Amino acid sequence: MAFIDTMAEIRAPATVRRYVASIATFHRAAGLDSPTKALPVKLALKRMHRAKGRMQKQAAPLNEAEFRRCLAATGDRLIDKRDKALLAVGRVMLARRSELVSLLVDDLQTDADGGASILLRRSKGDQEGQGAVVYLPRFAAELVRRWLWAAGVANGPIFRSVDRTGKVGETLHPAMVGRIIAKMAKRADIDTALTGHSLRVGMAQDLTAAGFELSGIMQAGRWKSPEMPARYSARLSAKSGAVAGYYAE
Numbered sequence: 001m002a003f004i005d006t007m008a009e010i011r012a013p014a015t016v017r018r019y020v021a022s023i024a025t026f027h028r029a030a031g032l033d034s035p036t037k038a039l040p041v042k043l044a045l046k047r048m049h050r051a052k053g054r055m056q057k058q059a060a061p062l063n064e065a066e067f068r069r070c071l072a073a074t075g076d077r078l079i080d081k082r083d084k085a086l087l088a089v090g091r092v093m094l095a096r097r098s099e100l101v102s103l104l105v106d107d108l109q110t111d112a113d114g115g116a117s118i119l120l121r122r123s124k125g126d127q128e129g130q131g132a133v134v135y136l137p138r139f140a141a142e143l144v145r146r147w148l149w150a151a152g153v154a155n156g157p158i159f160r161s162v163d164r165t166g167k168v169g170e171t172l173h174p175a176m177v178g179r180i181i182a183k184m185a186k187r188a189d190i191d192t193a194l195t196g197h198s199l200r201v202g203m204a205q206d207l208t209a210a211g212f213e214l215s216g217i218m219q220a221g222r223w224k225s226p227e228m229p230a231r232y233s234a235r236l237s238a239k240s241g242a243v244a245g246y247y248a249e
Helices: 002-010 013-029 039-052 064-073 078-092 097-102 138-151 175-187 198-209 214-221 227-232 234-239 242-246
Strands: 108-110 116-120 132-136
Touching (some): 013 039, 064 078, 064 175, 064 198, 078 097, 078 132, 078 138, 078 175, 078 198, 097 175, 116 138, 132 138, 198 227, 214 227
Antiparallel strands (some): 108 116, 116 132
16 A cells, blocks of 8 residues: 555655556466555555546647648658658558557558558557558558658668668667657657657547547447547547537637
8 A cells, every 4th residue: 555655745646546457467467466456556546536527638730731731841861751751651540659659561551542551469448469451541551651662661660760961770779769750740740749659549520520430439449448549638628518618609
């Protein structure tokens, strides 16, 4: 209990909950009863939620208009081709950083309509490793093809590092995804502090605003429960609420 109380002072509630879940998983794997089921543990978690709230801070979204601005403001150098492809794929896939950098050329298949389908071998929500096939609209698929052709990449990871001399590396670190997005946003004069999660949040919000069903959004983002996509669209729901409608001009 002291562990939870201490962590609650320096970590976000969501992080502490993950710690507790990990402890429970380790005990189950060892064939032991989980101490996280004990009443003092549950009370410690309740204390944390009362003090700090349950809802975690949300990444700023990159919406459709800002996404288009980022593409338009990015040039045509080799590294620019990679950045535009990464931004487009990240948005249409509602991708996490780790998912983006794990995509492989061999798992990309061009469709008759000019779009493409790609196998996402594993993701955070796919602990069984079953994989998921994700569709890339034609514009996103074309940006990927341009990047791969220019970089001379025929197999292995799709997204790779590019140094100042234009040399293409073997991989791209997940931390670079957020930096690339922030760089493109700055170039497009977007003041919002964007992160590697902004593509996922922005696409989920845009799908909600466009009237798509929650079940379809969950499938697109590979969510197992409606909690996260509903949280992403909470601000949109507030804007369409009764008071917002009453004062609408």
